[in-house]
Amino acid sequence: MKRRVLMGAAGAMLAAPALRAQQAWPTRPVRIIVPSVTGGFDIYARMMAQQLSEMWRQPVVVDNRPGANGNIGMSEVQRATDGHTLLFAAVGSLSINISVFRAMPLDPIEDLAPVALSVTSPMIWVANPQSRIHALADIITEARARPGQLNYALPSSGTINHLIVEAFKQKHNLDMPAVPYRGTAPAQLDVVSGQVPLMVDSLGAGWGHISSGRMRALALTSRERSPRIPELATAIELGLEDREYVAWYAYMAPKTTPPEILARMNASLNQVAMGAEIGERLRTMGSAPAAMTPEAQLAFMRSERALWGGIARAGNIEAV
Numbered sequence: 118m119k120r121r122v123l124m125g126a127a128g129a130m131l132a133a134p135a136l137r138a139q140q141a142w143p144t145r146p147v148r149i150i151v152p153s154v155t156g157g158f159d160i161y162a163r164m165m166a167q168q169l170s171e172m173w174r175q176p177v178v179v180d181n182r183p184g185a186n187g188n189i190g191m192s193e194v195q196r197a198t199d200g201h202t203l204l205f206a207a208v209g210s211l212s213i214n215i216s217v218f219r220a221m222p223l224d225p226i227e228d229l230a231p232v233a234l235s236v237t238s239p240m241i242w243v244a245n246p247q248s249r250i251h252a253l254a255d256i257i258t259e260a261r262a263r264p265g266q267l268n269y270a271l272p273s274s275g276t277i278n279h280l281i282v283e284a285f286k287q288k289h290n291l292d293m294p295a296v297p298y299r300g301t302a303p304a305q306l307d308v309v310s311g312q313v314p315l316m317v318d319s320l321g322a323g324w325g326h327i328s329s330g331r332m333r334a335l336a337l338t339s340r341e342r343s344p345r346i347p348e349l350a351t352a353i354e355l356g357l358e359d360r361e362y363v364a365w366y367a368y369m370a371p372k373t374t375p376p377e378i379l380a381r382m383n384a385s386l387n388q389v390a391m392g393a394e395i396g397e398r399l400r401t402m403g404s405a406p407a408a409m410t411p412e413a414q415l416a417f418m419r420s421e422r423a424l425w426g427g428i429a430r431a432g433n434i435e436a437v
Contacts, residue, residue: 146176152190162205168389204369216426217275217436231414232368233386238404239339243332248314253336264292270304270316271295275436283432320403338362345403
């Protein structure tokens with residue numbers, strides 16, 4: 118009995134420093150890697166970083182690592198061993214890439230740990246205001262009247278923008294080719310100039326062109342209307358889609374992160390995202406705050422993978 122007591126005491130002494138380290142986390146600056154170019158959805162992470170820094174009493178730095186639809190940034194987080202590196206990535210990286218890349222450097226579900234899903238945003242169908250596309254139904258009419266001639270602008274292959282259009286084409290049996298671009302901005306500019314008649318954009322990214330009248334809003338891809346543009350119907354309301362397609366953005370961590378630290382990260386991120394200040398800023402942008410447990414986030418990511426994977430396989434979609 119005495120020996121067991123001594124062994125228990127020794128174990129407690131060994132565990133104490135590790136426990137104190139976890140309770141003290143973070144002990145150094147926290148880096149949030151965003152696998153996209155500056156000026157995109159990294160704005161969400163930057164909005165939250167200041168409050169996280171105040172809460173954690175350490176600098177929180179957002180570090181952009183674009184490339185390969187997010188695979189480069191995700192791989193860097195997977196390799197991180199400092200205990201102070203997070204990933205903030207979009208649905209494309211976390212639930213679509215696995216179905217559209219022939220070779221993936223990692224599996225986000227198996228090789229990373231979910232932390233918090235913090236932001237959602239509806240996508241939106243838009244058209245050049247001088248085009249013949251005045252409503253979402255016009256896309257079906259025009260594409261059937263001129264098979265293979267009605268084009269749409271594609272910011273990047275294998276993205277949520279791409280698969281939303283592919284789902285629409287599959288549902289309505291449309292022959293509508295993509296015009297590929299290297300990013301959202303050049304795709305938008307060609308829709309604005311009339312070089313290409315339409316595209317699917319995110320509400321936040323396209324709002325400047327929509328509000329100025331340079332692009333015509335046709336329909337939202339979400340189930341509910343957006344407070345930012347309440348007069349605009351959804352594709353579901355119009356009877357042209359059966360389900361919603363929504364962009365989302367989530368935090369992940371290296372798989373080796375201790376559960377106690379993941380729990381603290383989750384609580385902090387949920388508190389910041391659902392706070393009045395960030396919530397209002399997100400709604401002003403046309404997005405919405407979200408909060409999930411890591412377990413709920415993992416289940417959601419699996420369901421999204423099944424959804425987008427089915428669309429990609431049906432359309433033989435590969436990222437190029």
